[in-house]
Amino acid sequence: MLRSCTAALRTLQALRGRREGVSPAARDPVLARRWFSTEKVIPKDHALPNPSWSKDLRLLFDQFMKKCEDGSWERLPSYKSKYTQKSEDFKTYFLDSKLVKEQLSQAQLFTRGYEDGLGFEYVIFYNDDEKRTVCLFQGGPYLQGVPGFLHGGAIATMIDAAVGMCAAIPGGIVMTANLNINFKRPIPLCSVVVINSQLDKIEGRKLFLSCNVRSVDEKILYSEATGLFIKLDPEKSLI
Numbered sequence: 001m002l003r004s005c006t007a008a009l010r011t012l013q014a015l016r017g018r019r020e021g022v023s024p025a026a027r028d029p030v031l032a033r034r035w036f037s038t039e040k041v042i043p044k045d046h047a048l049p050n051p052s053w054s055k056d057l058r059l060l061f062d063q064f065m066k067k068c069e070d071g072s073w074e075r076l077p078s079y080k081s082k083y084t085q086k087s088e089d090f091k092t093y094f095l096d097s098k099l100v101k102e103q104l105s106q107a108q109l110f111t112r113g114y115e116d117g118l119g120f121e122y123v124i125f126y127n128d129d130e131k132r133t134v135c136l137f138q139g140g141p142y143l144q145g146v147p148g149f150l151h152g153g154a155i156a157t158m159i160d161a162a163v164g165m166c167a168a169i170p171g172g173i174v175m176t177a178n179l180n181i182n183f184k185r186p187i188p189l190c191s192v193v194v195i196n197s198q199l200d201k202i203e204g205r206k207l208f209l210s211c212n213v214r215s216v217d218e219k220i221l222y223s224e225a226t227g228l229f230i231k232l233d234p235e236k237s238l239i
C-alpha cells in the first residue's frame with residue numbers, strides 16, 4: 001500500500017513537472033526507470049526462508065520442498081495483503097466497496113504484521129490427495145505470554161490460520177465458526193513446531209477439521225484442536 005501511495009505521489013509530482021515544462025523522467029530518475037523498463041513490482045512472498053529462520057525451520061522447509069518435487073505437496077505462498085484471488089473474491093462478494101477503499105487501505109494479514117523473526121514465521125504446505133496441511137511455525141519474541149513461552153492467543157491464531165488454509169483450498173471462501181483448542185504443553189518461545197491439519201468431513205457448507213501441534217521430533221504433543229469452517233453464502237450479507 002505504502003509502495004502504491006509512493007508511486008502515486010511520484011506520478012503526481014512528475015505530471016506537475018510536465019506542466020512546468022520539465023520532463024517527468026528528468027525530474028524523477030526512479031519514475032524514469034519504471035517508465036522505461038518492463039520491471040514490475042513483485043509482492044514479497046513471506047513463506048520463504050529469511051535470516052531469522054532457525055536451523056530446524058530451514059531443515060524442515062528443505063524436506064518439504066523436496067516432497068513438492070513430485071507434485072504431491074505444494075508450498076502455499078503468503079502475502080501481507082490482497083495478492084490472492086480468494087481475497088479479491090472475498091472483497092467483491094462480501095464487503096461494501098466504499099469500506100474497502102476508505103477503511104481497508106492499511107489492512108494487512110494479522111500474522112504478517114511483524115518484522116522478520118519477531119512474530120509469526122511460518123510456511124504452509126498442502127497435500128491435495130490427503131486434504132491436509134503441514135504448517136512449520138517459529139513463534140518469535142513478540143509473541144510471549146507466560147515468560148519464555150508462546151502466548152495462547154498466538155498459538156490459537158496460528159492454528160486458525162493453518163486449519164483455515166486446509167479448509168479454504170477445497171472449500172473456497174470460508175470463515176471460522178468454531179475453534180476448540182486443548183493446550184497440553186507450553187511451547188517455548190522461538191522454538192519450531194509443526195501444525196498438522198486435516199479435513200475430516202464436509203456437510204453442505206460446513207467443513208470439519210482436526211489439528212495437532214507437535215515438536216519437530218514429534219515427541220511432544222503441544223496442542224490439539226478441532227475446527228468448524230463455514231463456506232460463505234454469496235447471497236447472505238456478512239454485515
Ligand SMILES: CCCCC/C=C\C/C=C\C/C=C\C/C=C\CCCC(=O)SCCNC(=O)CCNC(=O)[C@H](O)C(C)(C)COP(=O)(O)OP(=O)(O)OC[C@H]1O[C@@H](n2cnc3c(N)ncnc32)[C@H](O)[C@@H]1OP(=O)(O)O
Nearest residue numbers: 086087090160161164165168173174175176177178230233
Ligand atoms: C480461512 C481462509 C479464508 C479465505 C477467504 C479470504 C481471503 C483469503 C486470503 C488470505 C487468507 C489467508 C489466511 C487466512 C488466515 C486465517 C484464517 C482466519 C479466519 C478467521 O479468523 S474468520 C474470523 C472469525 N470468524 C468469524 O468472525 C465468523 C463469524 N460468524 C459468521 O459470520 C457466521 O456465523 C458464519 C458466516 C460463520 C456462518 O453464517 P451463515 O449465515 O453463512 O451460516 P448459518 O448460520 O446458516 O450456518 C450454516 C450451518 O453451520 C452451522 N453453524 C454455524 N455456526 C456454527 C457454530 N459456531 N457451531 C456449530 N454449527 C454452526 C449452522 O447450524 C448451519 O448448519 P445446518 O446447515 O446444518 O443447519
